[in-house]
Amino acid sequence: MLNLHKMWMLFDPRRSLVLAAIGVVLIALVIHFVVLSSPRYCDHLGWCAPTMNAQPGAVAARPPAR
DSSP states (O other): OTTGGGHHHHSOHHHHHHHHHHHHHHHHHHHHHHHHTSHHHHHHHOSSOSSOOSOTTOOOOOOOOO
């Protein structure tokens, strides 16, 4: 613990912290896209459906009333 300050003499603290923050953001994005592309959330969002059944300009079907 006494010589921990010498580590920062080897690395630039600003550059190290910026690279660490960028790495955390990239990992978070990858995790979010993996979860969002899973079958549980794919149909919920509707952006990764394998086939498109609607025709452009057609009226969208409404779900039945409760």
